Amino acid sequence: xxxxxxxxxxxxxxxxxxxxxxxxxxxxxxxxxxxxxxxxxxxxxxxxxxxxxxxxxxxxxxxxxxxxxxxxxxxxxxxxxxxxxxxxxxxxxxxxxxxxxxxxxxxxxxxxxxxxxxxxxxxxxxxxxxxxxxxxxxxxxxxxxxxxxxxxxxxxxxxxxxxxxxxxxxxxxxxxxxxxxxxxxxxxxxxxxxxxxxxxxxxxxxxxxxxxxxxxxxxxxxxxxxxxxxxxxxxxxxxxxxxxxxxxxxxxxxxxxxxxxxxxxxxxxxxxxxxxxxxxxxxxxxxxxxxxxxxxxxxxxxxxxxxxxxxxxxxxxxxxxxxxxxxxxxxxxxxxxxxxxxxxx
Amino acid sequence: xxxxxxxxxxxxxxxxxxxxxxxxxxxxxxxxxxxxxxxxxxxxxxxxxxxxxxxxxxxxxxxxxxxxxxxxxxxxxxxxxxxxxxxxxxxxxxxxxxxxxxxxxxxxxxxxx
Numbered sequence: 420x421x422x423x424x425x426x427x428x429x430x431x432x433x434x435x436x437x438x439x440x441x442x443x444x445x446x447x448x449x450x451x452x453x454x455x456x457x458x459x460x461x462x463x464x465x466x467x468x469x470x471x472x473x474x475x476x477x478x479x480x481x482x483x484x485x486x487x488x489x490x491x492x493x494x495x496x497x498x499x500x501x502x503x504x505x506x507x508x509x510x511x512x513x514x515x516x517x518x519x520x521x522x523x524x525x526x527x528x529x530x531x532x533x534x535x536x537x538x539x540x541x542x543x544x545x546x547x548x549x550x551x552x553x554x555x556x557x558x559x560x561x562x563x564x565x566x567x568x569x570x571x572x573x574x575x576x577x578x579x580x581x582x583x584x585x586x587x588x589x590x591x592x593x594x595x596x597x598x599x600x601x602x603x604x605x606x607x608x609x610x611x612x613x614x615x616x617x618x619x620x621x622x623x624x625x626x627x628x629x630x631x632x633x634x635x636x637x638x639x640x641x642x643x644x645x646x647x648x649x650x651x652x653x654x655x656x657x658x659x660x661x662x663x664x665x666x667x668x669x670x671x672x673x674x675x676x677x678x679x680x681x682x683x684x685x686x687x688x689x690x691x692x693x694x695x696x697x698x699x700x701x702x703x704x705x706x707x708x709x710x711x712x713x714x715x716x717x718x719x720x721x722x723x724x725x726x727x728x729x730x731x732x733x734x735x736x737x738x739x740x741x742x743x744x745x746x747x748x749x750x751x752x753x754x755x756x757x758x759x760x761x762x763x764x
Numbered sequence: 765x766x767x768x769x770x771x772x773x774x775x776x777x778x779x780x781x782x783x784x785x786x787x788x789x790x791x792x793x794x795x796x797x798x799x800x801x802x803x804x805x806x807x808x809x810x811x812x813x814x815x816x817x818x819x820x821x822x823x824x825x826x827x828x829x830x831x832x833x834x835x836x837x838x839x840x841x842x843x844x845x846x847x848x849x850x851x852x853x854x855x856x857x858x859x860x861x862x863x864x865x866x867x868x869x870x871x872x873x874x875x876x877x
Contacts, residue, residue, distance in 0.1 A: 446818060448842045449798040453814075456799075478815045486819035 422470050423450060426480060433484030442487055450477075489565075494557050497573055498564070502557040506550060513549045515742060517542070522738035523731070535698075609666040616659045623652070641714040642722065645707045647700045651693045658693075662686055680751045687744045694737045698730070705729045784812060786862055788820060789847060789855040792830060797842040821845055829854055 427450075431443045457473070458464055465473065477483060494502050521538035563571035618628060626634040637643070665682050697705070703726050708714045765773070787810050791801055798818050805812055824830045829851035832843050847855060 442822070444841065445798065445843045448840055449802075449814065449818060451840065452797075452799040452842075456803075478813070483815045486815050487822060 420454065420465075420470060422467070422474060423447075423454065426474050426477075429480035430484050433481050434487060438487070446483075492561060492565075494554070494561050495565075498557060498561055501574065502553070505557070506553045509549050509553050510546055513545060514542070517545050518738045518742055519735070522734040525734060605666070605670055609663065609670060612659065612663040612666055616656070616663055619656055619659060641708055641710065641718050642706050642725070643709045645700070645704050647696075647705065651696055654693045654696070658686060658689055661689070680747065680754075684744065684747050684751060687740065687747065691737070691740055691744065694733060694740060697733045698737060703727075703730050783862075784810070784816070784820065785824070786855075786858050788817070788824065789829065789851060789858065792845055792847045792851070793855075795844050795846040797837075797844045801845070824851070 427443050427447055430446065431439045434442055454465070454473075521535075521541075525534045525538065560571075560574065564573040622629045626637070630637060662682075706722060706725050706729070708718060708722060787805055788801070791804055796804060798814075798821060801821075802812060802814065802817050805817075821830065821832075825832055825845065829848060830845045831848045832845045834841055834843050836842075
């Protein structure tokens with residue numbers, strides 16, 4: 420039957436070359452015997468439509484051929500949990516290392532908002548490269564373990580050696596995470612928040628509260644803080660007022676027990692604004708000379724050094740604050756997801 | 765296919781997979797080639813697709829549980845399979861395991877009813 424020949428030819432194309440003749444010969448013998456039976460039962464040859472229906476029932480050639488192949492995985496089920504664990508670790512640590520690297524590079528070379536933006540835009544490329552590299556390594560491990568199981572056993576096969584006593588101790592957070600905050604704790608937070616605000620408001624008139632003996636030195640030195648610190652200062656004051664207000668409302672409403680991740684994350688996000696304002700100060704002049712006309716020649720180089728140091732510190736601080744915020748938001752999202760998943764069960 | 769039908773189909777295939785191997789090994793205590801084996805199993809109520817059975821025979825042979833030889837029958841070359849000595853030993857163990865599982869499931873169901 421011509422249709423059967425065409426079918427077998429199509430199957431053959433998808434079989435491994437070293438076994439294709441043998442498999443097709445066997446398949447032909449089986450299918451021809453089946454065809455003979457069908458025709459004997461009907462007392463006539465199959466019509467074109469019946470033959471087509473019969474072969475259709477056996478399945479598409481590519482799928483029939485695929486059944487003769489060993490099950491193939493890029494990364495198999497035995498290795499996949501390890502792969503997933505390593506991938507998450509790699510993506511996390513590469514992001515941390517990259518962010519710090521970019522922050523330092525921007526600070527040392529040409530500090531600008533464009534350079535920071537370029538650094539952020541390159542994040543997807545860095546993450547994709549990391550994921551691709553990890554995937555490639557695990558695909559090679561899977562390939563070697565499948566082809567040469569004796570010489571290259573799967574690393575997970577050795578995990579039979581593990582014992583429960585080697586497991587890490589239970590995280591403190593996991594044990595105490597569900598414990599609600601006490602009233603005394605919430606009141607203490609509000610009191611200390613209020614004291615911190617008072618202290619902050621006293622700093623402009625009494626700088627020794629912030630700098631200690633350094634305030635006296637600053638007064639006698641040729642340097643002084645640039646006016647750009649004023650809006651940043653008031654922003655920080657505003658944040659403290661907001662946080663204190665939130666705590667007071669929590670106390671009044673009796674809702675101090677609940678988790679406060681949303682509040683914490685909002686304050687952290689708003690806290691990034693003064694840092695960004697600081698980074699975008701024109702000419703990076705955070706500290707200026709009290710008498711520039713007189714002192715520029717003598718203290719100009721020292722002033723540059725001080726401002727560069729502030730910029731480097733602020734860049735690293737900003738990168739760490741962003742990372743912490745991303746981490747906290749991720750944790751909050753994960754908790755919400757877990758709670759929803761648990762509620763749906 | 766609805767979600768429930770799809771789920772049932774997946775579970776049914778999973779359940780059948782091991783049983784088919786056992787049935788094929790049981791039937792091949794007697795020599796067969798692919799098509800007659802399929803007919804013999806169908807006659808006992810176990811329908812298996814061609815695209816499942818024929819590759820399964822190859823896999824079992826590669827695992828050393830079956831032996832095969834090409835022979836002419838009815839003017840056509842056919843590949844005949846039968847259980848190897850390793851296959852016989854494995855089949856005996858699998859059959860015992862299957863009987864134990866079967867008995868345990870029956871006991872569980874009877875207990876609940």
